[in-house]
Amino acid sequence: MPLALGPKLRYLVGRARRIDIGSVIERAKEAHDQHGKAVPAVVVDMLWSAAKHDVAFQDYVDYDFAMLTKQERATFMTHPVSMQLAARFSKPEGRAIFEDKIAFNKRFADHLRREWMVVTDDNAEEVRAFVERHGTVIAKVPVSHMGLGVRRYHAADVEDWAGFHKRLLESDEILLEEVIRQHDDIAAYCPGTVNTTRIVAFFDGTDVHIIAVAQKFGRGAVSDQMSYGGFYTMLDPETGHALSAGYDSHGHVHETHPDSGLRIADFQLPRFDEAVALIDRAARVVPEVQYAGWDVVVTNDGVDLVEGNWGVGVYENKPSVSGVRTGNKPRYRAAMGF
Template sequence: MDISLKARAGYFLKRAAAFRPTRVWNFARQIADEQGKWAPPIFVDMLWSAAFRDTAYIDYYEADFALLSRSERKTFMTSLIQHHLATAVNDREDAKTLEDKINFNRAFGDFLGREWMQLDDTDAAALAAFAARHPVIIAKVPVSREGKGVFRYDTAEVTDWDAFRAELIGKGQILIEQPIVQHPYLASYCAGTVNTTRITTYFDGTTVHPLVMVQKFGRGAVSDQFTWGGFFTMLDDDGHSVGPGHTGKHKSSYLVHPESGQSIVEFQVPLWDQVLALVDQAARRIPTVPYVGWDVAVGPEAPVLIEGNWIPGLYETRVSTTGIREGSRPRHERVMGDALRR
């Protein structure tokens, strides 16, 4: 699965313009310190990989490329390859339905399993009534990534609803949602955060293909994303963990959850068949956007959809943590290989 010459040339020019030798050297030194290697060869290899192997410096680091052979590296997805796939197969205009969380909620309302409202389209009385039904609310910035636009409020002490509404609107937090109640098994890992399952799928017009499956775990914050201290473990086709969890951002390994002590290596997504059925239905809804990373929360009785990402987000195993030396690229190649040559 070779990426098109046009895409590679564009990437090379972009990387060349952003090249900062000090930043790359710092990455090389960090990798060398963590893996007991010599920094200069890693530095050269990172430059070569960026120029000729479609591998950004952060991809090189997060996927432990310094520990992998050339053939093993070819089995891993990189940011460039994934971005090119997403832009090649997904209709950019239709993808706005996924990009904007309010548009997403409208399009996938029957999969949400929760009440929501658009704050700038209603008044303070409606917000107060919503909070009376759901004293803790989730407020979101409609267009944001990595959990950065998600906030949680306990409204028990709010007395001036006009002022509270104005404050939220001023911050851009105009999507208000009912909190999700997660499955007791997931809550046993971290009750303070909804621990979500990410499944990246490709719809070929007939079949929905699950390509990457990941379980994310929070640490008590409003989101389980890395930006909030979260970590993840890769999943097999049966929804079972394939090894320890890790952050992908630094040397880390979680055999158990740091707070609850629950086993990560023995984790099994509850109601797995229902989770797969849910993303299968969701993936068919906008066929012009066939390559999507879905975030799913498993409730006590059924899974619900949180959002869809038209650029799915790069999740790969780390050999230094899991011992697994093959990535998800072969699975992508089997169903999406032609897209890279567009």
């Protein structure tokens, strides 16, 4: 089933209007520094790849397209293609559940292993009891993206509970959650951040297909997203073992975790089969969203579902780090039939 021409044309028109040639040149310089290709040639190649093959400029850099052949490039999923697929395989009523963290927690309550509550105008005492019981809590803005709108609060730091309750309401940080206690093997890499696993899956109406798995690592901040200094490595989708060192979209490669010194390529996700089984169940709950990126945290006792993302971010192999010059697009095609 080919991708619809209309969405692609709208994407190209929108991208042409927003193009920042200075940004393109900066990314081309990154490719030059990494692979020795002439900047003008890279700029032309980037623009052609975007127009002809739906390759975002950052995808071009992240996936080392400057060092790959045409055939190798064709094996990588890109953000523009992923977004077209997300639009095709989701409906507005399903997206609304995924976009609102409170609605998501309510719908997926059976798959959550942590306590949570909603801050309202009249529950200041309940908020105090919740925070004091857990000691440290995570506060979230219900509708936010890329790990933004997430803060960590400690009961010991709160002197004015009425004022604290008021600030939560005013900042729209109205979803409070117990801090997930991650598995000891994961905490060994970075105990200061809850390190999530991204599992990309597709529900075809009968079976759930696991397409790609990435392990994210934080740097001690409240989130493991790149905007907080985090990075990731791809995991073998059959075993849950790391395929290479870690990397991010800022040119940083991590052979070891900068804080713990543990080797990223040695990482094995504990309870991997349980994580896959959880997604097999969760992916069926909202059939209006067939294609999603699921974030889970493995604990000593099981696997906790953090959130689902209908606008699926792409996590791919980085050839210059792993030595593997192919991506996951064939797995997407086999599962989704495009």
